[in-house]
Amino acid sequence: MDSTTTSLDFAVIGHQDSWDNIHGFVNGLRTSSQGELSLEKVKSIFPFIPPRELFRVEVNSITGKKINGVYIDTFIEPDKLDPRHLRANISKVQAALSTAKKLGARIVALGGFTSIVLEGNLVEYTSDETKFTTGNTLTTAYIVNGLIKAANQYNVKIEDSELLIIGATGDIGSACVQYFKNKCKKLLLCARNKRRLHALSERLATEGIKNESSTSLAELLYKADLIVCVASSSGLAFTKCKENVIICDAGYPKNLDTKIENNYRQIFHGGMGQVSEGFVFSPDYTDSFYQYPAPYVIHGCILEAMILAFANKYEAYSYGKGNITLERIAEIYKLGLKHGINIAPFYNSKGLCT
Amino acid sequence: METLKKELKSIEEFNVISDLFSQAITGELIGMSNFASLAETIDDYLEKIEAVEHANSERMHAEAFLGYAEKHGLNVNINLEGEYWRTVREHFLFYAKKRDFIACLFIQEVILESFAVSMYRDVGNALGGEAKKLFLEISAEEQEHLEHSSDILKAEFKKDPIAFLAKIEEVHFKCMTILAQFSATTDLRGHCGICNGDCMKGSLHHVGLKIETMRGNALALYAQALDNIGIPGEKSIIWIAQLPA
Secondary structure (H helix, E strand, O other), rough: OOOOOOOOEEEEEEOOOOOHHHHHHHHHHOOOOOOOOOHHHHHHHHHHOOOOOEEEEEEEEOOEEEEEEEEEEEHHHHHOOOOOHHHHHHHHHHHHHHHHHHHHHHHHEEEEHHHHHHHHHOOOOOOOOOEEEEHHHHHHHHHHHHHHHHHHHHHHHHOOOOEEEEOOOOOHHHHHHHHOOOOOOOEEEOOOOOOHHHHHHHHHOOOOOOOOEOHHHHHHOOOOOOOEEHHHHHHHOOOOOOOOOOEEEEEEOHHHHHHOOEEEEEEEEEEEEEEOHHHEEEOOOOOOOOOOOOOOOOEEEHHHHHHHHOOOOOOOOOOOOOOOHHHHHHHHHHHHOOOEEEEOEEEEEOEEOO | OOHHHHHHOOOOHHHHHHHHHHHHHHHHHHHHHHHHHHHHOOOOOOHHHHHHHHHHHHHHHHHHHHHHHHOOOOOOOOOOOOOOHHHHHHHHHHHHHHOHHHHHHHHHHHHHHHHHHHHHHHHHHHHHHHHHHHHHHHHHHHHHHHHHHHHHHHHHHHHHHHHHHHHHHHHHHHHHHHHHHHHHOOOOOOOOOOOOOHHHHHHHHOOOOOOOHHHHHHHHHHHHHHHHHOHHHHHHHHHHHHOOO
């Protein structure tokens, strides 16, 4: 670690989800005399910038404790998240991990797409001083608790409902399956990988869990009373849903409300949490980062690292695929509450849900 | 002399390659002059010797490029008074006169060498053959200059981070602004005074190059060089974002 840096409680590795955000961010850094850069010019420079820390974050707990962290951007292009660019993107994530280590971060959350390197064991993630977590356990906790809360709000009984999980074989999707398998009438499982989906369905059937699976969303969508989407939403074709379905949109990017007909009871962006005592960015880039309809809202995966830092629990809490346990979902959720961190108010791209 | 011309597919290709060599030779001669001036700013005799050695190394690079150009009958134009190279040299001399070794080192071994290492690599890989060997060998040697400066600058940063950052920020905006204007898709300060005819940037595709990629790779290497010195990313991102493009 460089002598000019101080040890950090946590680091967050992420990427931007739209060129509009990036364009706004870059021009926000320029002075009026330097003038604005066109989107085309920003696109010709941004992807070449090596991963680096963009701002410091101070987070407050209801206990009075404060922790310090940093946000590291990978500079992955938002329209290059598909498998064709996997190798280049992984190399950017690796460089970001090195930056986090160099800065002396004690725990690092890999947000959004970047968690793929931990889920797929694609890089060496163990280190004596720096621990890495995908943050998927807390994201799962916020998804499942959010869905229960929404169902209660609308007097929908989960035990009488058919629950569709889109992305059921992924790390978070399979954790949601484990959580709800004994709680709902029937599980509807959708995933892109036919072999993994079939294996999951068979395994549940041997446990006596009623389920139906398909790689075709259209075959399951119209039957669902509740939907959790934890898959990439690009290429997802939404046909007609059941009247008054409740949807937890926890995929990437969260844009299902722009894709489906307006016959849902509620659609909310899931997996998100809120820090009651707030956080401060330095420099203050709140105009460009984490803009949500409610204050201090942030992704569950990022909050997991913050909660672990508050709890002095520096460990690779979420790693690999299929390792999320019900005990850990309950534990991390409870730890968050202790520091005033809870599920975010329900919102979607139109604003706060009423 | 006829060998390369026969291999070339078009006159456009010949012109671009000529211009690429003109830029490389001019850049090396500027580097040679800068290192010679840098030697004046150094008190430590061992470092002084090293600066003269580096000047000699840049002279040899210029001669190697020149030798290749003559052998292949390229139409090279060397102009140390060209707009961009002259301005960079003037900024360097401004600091040399103040005997500001750190500023001089940063201009020559971080800013200019980042662009040289990266662009030589891109050009070499695009041209192939004997030219590739020449560009890549020189790129590797320039890489050593870049690495040599990193340790000195890192140590200087540790001594007084605030003063160091202020100085480097000033030098960055003076010199990187020139290189950013030079490597923009259009020459933002007018013709460079080196290319034969129009700016070669619009013709780079004739040899499989793109100025956007060359500039991007050079900026990436520069950003990494800043990281290696220990300059915080939250600072360097602002410096880079504020450059002309």
